[in-house]
Amino acid sequence: MRAQANDLHSLFRSADQANFHAVLARHMAAPDAPLLLEGSTGLGKTRAVLAAAMHAASEGQRIAIALPSHQLIDQLMASSDMSATRRPGVAVAAFRPARWFERPADHKAHRAEAMAAGVMVCTSAALIIDQRLGGAYNGASTRDYLIFDEADQLPDAAALQSDREITTAALQALGINATDTAAALAAVVADTRAESEVRAAALLMQDALAEPAWYQRVGFTDDGGLALHHQLPGRLLRKLANRPAVAFISATLSVAGRMDDFKRAMGIGEQSAHSGSLEPARHGALTFRVSDLQVDTEAWLEAVTQCVRQAEATGTVLVVTPSHALARALGERLPGATVRQADETVSAAAARMGPSRTLVATAAWAGLDTPVIWQHIVVPRIPFERPVVIDGHTESRYVDTRNTAVRRMRQVIGRGLRSPDAVCTVHILDERWKQVAGFVPERFRAAWQQRIGFTEGARSELVLSRAERDPAVRRAALAHHGRRCMACGFTPRVDSQLDVHHLNPVADGGERVTTLADVAVLCANCHRLAHSEQPPMTLEALRSLVQD
Structure with a gap:
């Protein structure tokens, strides 16, 4: 048992990830009601889920993991999380429909292999079909435990x-x-x-x-x-959704801190006592820039183009679009950008970027981690769901398209939070941002309140002798770097004994955007010492001097 605990400790990169795994593992061992488990984007839910599934399968349980699409299945099967969590003697297989095979005999053999595996990975649609056919399709609905990953997509069920x-x-x-x-x-x-x-x-x-x-x-x-x-397509899964031995996993199950909306859409009654939201107190840093532009205008397209070009100058850029048509239009205006194709995953598109610093990707709110660390995320259009037409009547895909947009926006910003020290700027160029302001997690509310951006160094016509400094930078720096001197390690009794030191002095640079990577927290003595030379000492030089 101790060896197993040590193995799990080395498998997880943070205490938050280990805690997420522990909650799911406890429920799998003794399910009381459907588990609704929300984990912040970047926490590493995929590895935690796979580790729990592999362990349960090694103990004899038959597990099904359901994802919204075959593209996401491809990503999961090829992921480092899958290879890291595989266990000897536990077979894992992805189930594919008959249309993927030229010969019925090939599909029959594939189906038998998937059904024999300890862990089957399939689409949510396959589970609906299997349930309707009484387990005769692939047997997924009859397995001991069901895990719906990316479960936030089930209410609008676009993939179904x-x-x-x-x-x-x-x-x-x-x-x-x-x-x-x-x-x-x-x-x-x-x-x-x-x-x-x-x-x-x-x-x-x-x-x-x-x-x-x-x-x-x-x-x-x-x-x-x-x-x-x-309008509530998740209710197609209502019978399965109310089984005790089922878990719904996502970064965005809740709206305004409650999961009632998801439960209503899925027809879920009682939920497990283990259900809840796990959000780290500190994980990455965000700044926000918004613009009151009317979408679908030439001025808007030009503003998006300029925003991307300016962002490219300081880092990698992910442009998230709700349609391939908009992605192609932006790709024409940004000839150096990589544009995700309709038949590839976001990760696959990111992998072929080469020297390009910009990826324009449709529906990039969904899916697993990309191989790129994003310094900027650009949202040209708030991702509201589009209506569909049946028998001449316009139907909404979801009772509340606003809630769908809120969930997607929460996932969008998560693309810039894939590590605890991530620093990312989110640019929103759609006047409707006011309708979805609830997408910002609590730990970033202070940054959202300063959403115009951290613009510093603008010269005042009345006070020409000093550079203006945004107090939001100080608050964000103390929250991100901690309330101790980053040079000598001094921890004061009150915050007023600490200064925020600009590694590239504001007075020298004119107006610019400051990120948390541009500042350090220093005590008053170290701050004065840093400025005893011109240009100021680097943080490394300062540490070397005061710690010798």
């Missing part, structure tokens, strides 16, 4: 849409030409040639027709296919 549709091509392949919804669905269910995914979609639609509700609608799409649209 393709599995709640029966395309025109599928209907034509079965020779179905009915114009009545119920008749078309009955024909699909009765046809033994229909693929499992198509038949499961038809059964779900029949259930919706049999039990009319305000939050679901079935009908023909504009191109002649059939679709089930849920």
